Amino acid sequence: MQESVHRAVRELVAESGRDGLTVPLVAARAGVTPSTVYRRWGDLQELLSDVAVERLRPEAPPADLGSLRADLGAWAEQFFDEMASPPGRAYIRDALAGDPDGSNAGQCSEYAAEQLRIVLERAAGRGEAVPELEVAMDRIVAPMMYRILFRPGALPGVLTGAGASPGSQGGVEYARGLVEGLLAEG
Structure with missing residues (x-):
């Protein structure tokens, strides 16, 4: 579920930018209910924070x-x-x-x-x-x-x-x- 929600955030931001991003849009793209997203992340900013931390993870050793x-x-x-x-x-x-x-x-x-x-x-x-x-x-x-x-x-x-x-x-x-x-x- 986390990966599908993260992927939905990345896709929606790439398609439309962050300004129109909402939890219901992310949930619909990820195939989950908005309440699932709210229970796991609390709000949109915490979800964006979680996605960002994952994106900042190095992909390979130095x-x-x-x-x-x-x-x-x-x-x-x-x-x-x-x-x-x-x-x-x-x-x-x-x-x-x-x-x-x-x-x-x-x-x-x-x-x-x-x-x-x-x-x-x-x-x-x-x-x-x-x-x-x-x-x-x-x-x-x-x-x-x-x-x-x-x-x-x-x-x-x-x-x-x-x-x-x-x-x-x-x-x-x-x-x-x-x-x-x-x-x-x-």
Whole structure:
């Protein structure tokens, strides 16, 4: 049932946008009653939050490029590019807006932590010195999320030229700079 409701949300948003989205529309598309949706999710915002958390789940482990610097750099670039994109920012906002107890925010944070944990464990297995996981979260993930949530107009790459995107050179430099700052500490 959860998958059919999630799929219905994704399809309806893709077809018509979010403005006209209602629980009865989602329920009809999913083949369930609106009361089923309300019992499970409470309201539309909590449903959107649940869908967003699922969409923010990484699809694959981070790339293994052979060194901590390369692995962290590639991961940070991809993370920033995905989270700073318009769909990424919308998913983050949805995940947080329908999250009265903080569990969705915690789950999203755990996704990032697990990805970093994989990178750090690989590097440690190669004999490289690695920072603590929470230090990596504080130095790489936290500044990115702050920019994405509270300073979206100042996202690197967004202001570097007409039509620039977060994945442009400015975003790459920003992500790599955070990684270099972390590694310089250690």
